[in-house]
Amino acid sequence: MKSERAGRMRLLLAGLALCVGLSDAARLNAKHMSIERTPEGDATVFRDSVVITDGDTRITANLARMYEGKGMALISDAVHITNPDAQVWADSARYHFSDKLAELFGNVRVRQESLDIRAPKLLYRSKERSVRADSGVVLENINRSFRLTGRKGTYDMDGDVGVVDSSPVLIWRRESRGESRERKDSARVTSRQMFWYEKESRALAQGDVRLKSGATVLECDTVNFFSGADSGMALGGPRVRDSVSRASGDTMVFRVRNGALEWVTVRNRASGEYRTEGGDSIVVAGKTIELRVAGGGIDRVEVSELTSGQLIRTGEKGK
Numbered sequence: 593m594k595s596e597r598a599g600r601m602r603l604l605l606a607g608l609a610l611c612v613g614l615s616d617a618a619r620l621n622a623k624h625m626s627i628e629r630t631p632e633g634d635a636t637v638f639r640d641s642v643v644i645t646d647g648d649t650r651i652t653a654n655l656a657r658m659y660e661g662k663g664m665a666l667i668s669d670a671v672h673i674t675n676p677d678a679q680v681w682a683d684s685a686r687y688h689f690s691d692k693l694a695e696l697f698g699n700v701r702v703r704q705e706s707l708d709i710r711a712p713k714l715l716y717r718s719k720e721r722s723v724r725a726d727s728g729v730v731l732e733n734i735n736r737s738f739r740l741t742g743r744k745g746t747y748d749m750d751g752d753v754g755v756v757d758s759s760p761v762l763i764w765r766r767e768s769r770g771e772s773r774e775r776k777d778s779a780r781v782t783s784r785q786m787f788w789y790e791k792e793s794r795a796l797a798q799g800d801v802r803l804k805s806g807a808t809v810l811e812c813d814t815v816n817f818f819s820g821a822d823s824g825m826a827l828g829g830p831r832v833r834d835s836v837s838r839a840s841g842d843t844m845v846f847r848v849r850n851g852a853l854e855w856v857t858v859r860n861r862a863s864g865e866y867r868t869e870g871g872d873s874i875v876v877a878g879k880t881i882e883l884r885v886a887g888g889g890i891d892r893v894e895v896s897e898l899t900s901g902q903l904i905r906t907g908e909k910g911k
Contacts, residue, residue: 618646618689620658620665628657632666635659642667646689649675649718653685663689671696677721677749679703682714692719700725702747707790708732709747709754721749729756731788737851738819739763740788740795752790760786762795762817764851777806777852777888781815793819801826803846805853806888807834810844823847832856832883837890839864839881856883866893873904 622638629635635657644651644665654669665687673680673694683698694716702709702716702723710732711725729745731754732738741763742756762781784799795817803810803826813828826844833839842860846853858864858881866874876893877900884892895901 618644620644620656622656630657632657633659633661635666644687646687646692649673649692651685651687651694665689673716675718677704677718680716691717693717704749704752704790706734707754708734723747723749731756733793733819737764738795740786742786754788754790755785756788757785760784760797762786762797764848779803779805779848779851779853781817783815795819801828803853805848805885808853808856808885808888808890809833810846810853810856812844817848822849830858832858832890834890836867837864837883837893839883839893841881852888853885855885857881858883862895864893864895871906873906875902875904876900 620638621641621643623640624638626637627634628637638656638658640654642653642656644656644667651667651671651673653667653671655667657666659665666684667687668684671682671685673685680694680696680700680702682696682700685697686695687693696714696716698712700711700714702714708731709723710730712727713725715724717723724746726744729742731740731745731747739762740754740756740760742758742760744758745754745756747754760783764779781795781797781801781803783797783801786798787796789796797815797817799813801812801815803815810826810830810832812826812830815824815826817824824846826846829840830844831838831840832844839856839858839862841858841862844856844858846856848854859879862879862881863875863877864881866876868874876895876898878895879897879899880895882894882896883890
């Protein structure tokens with residue numbers, strides 16, 4: 593008799609949508625429920641159209657194991673989190689109700705209005721409005737014109753500031769037949785630490801900065817890049833070179849066009865050297881030096897307000 597009653601109860605629960613109170617602010621809905629013993633302890637298991645509502649955070653999935661004594665749920669199978677700050681997708685998650693903390697695993701993606709954050713695993717603190725990744729991270733704008741990658745990074749949703757402080761790489765990708773992809777002469781910036789300011793569409797690279805586009809390399813201490821204008825400024829002993837030309841000065845302003853470096857202007861105490869086809873060198877100095885870049889190499893050099901110039905014959909004709 594008791595077993596029949598229990599069987600009828602299980603059947604009734606399988607046919608109804610459940611609404612279980614988890615805390616003052618959290619609720620859970622599902623179509624199927626069972627109580628199971630798992631390696632983590634006894635769990636209330638919810639299946640099919642699972643919806644967890646915790647304040648302004650809503651989590652949907654197809655499976656959730658609730659551990660009430662731990663205040664935690666293991667969620668899997670098409671995990672989707674939405675709240676006013678972002679949308680989040682993952683293969684699985686461990687959600688802590690008291691801290692409003694989600695540990696996300698597998699194909700994690702966080703989307704804001706104009707930014708995507710992707711990682712193999714990620715920590716999302718909705719209370720603090722921040723995410724952290726320590727096993728690889730990608731920050732990419734919606735139109736896919738740039739991508740910032742690294743081993744470790746954080747993103748502050750309150751200030752809309754991302755930081756990649758382990759092996760950061762900023763890449764611009766050229767458009768080809770309607771697609772945005774990386775080409776051989778695409779501009780790439782590496783540094784010790786990189787910041788992304790979403791509201792300003794601005795990237796800041798600091799420490800051993802190296803911008804490479806084809807055969808052209810710009811090195812300095814700091815680069816400030818404005819995505820909207822596709823232009824930036826290099827500070828801290830900036831110097832630029834390719835296989836035949838080089839220049840240096842106090843500051844450099846550069847422009848990226850269609851994903852590749854287009855020109856560099858050297859300002860204040862500008863000096864440069866250009867090697868001719870015959871092997872001779874022309875050394876110049878002036879107020880500014882403008883370098884035009886084509887096909888990944890410096891193809892034109894212009895000096896404004898020339899203060900000195902020297903031809904050094906080192907080629908065959910000079911012998």
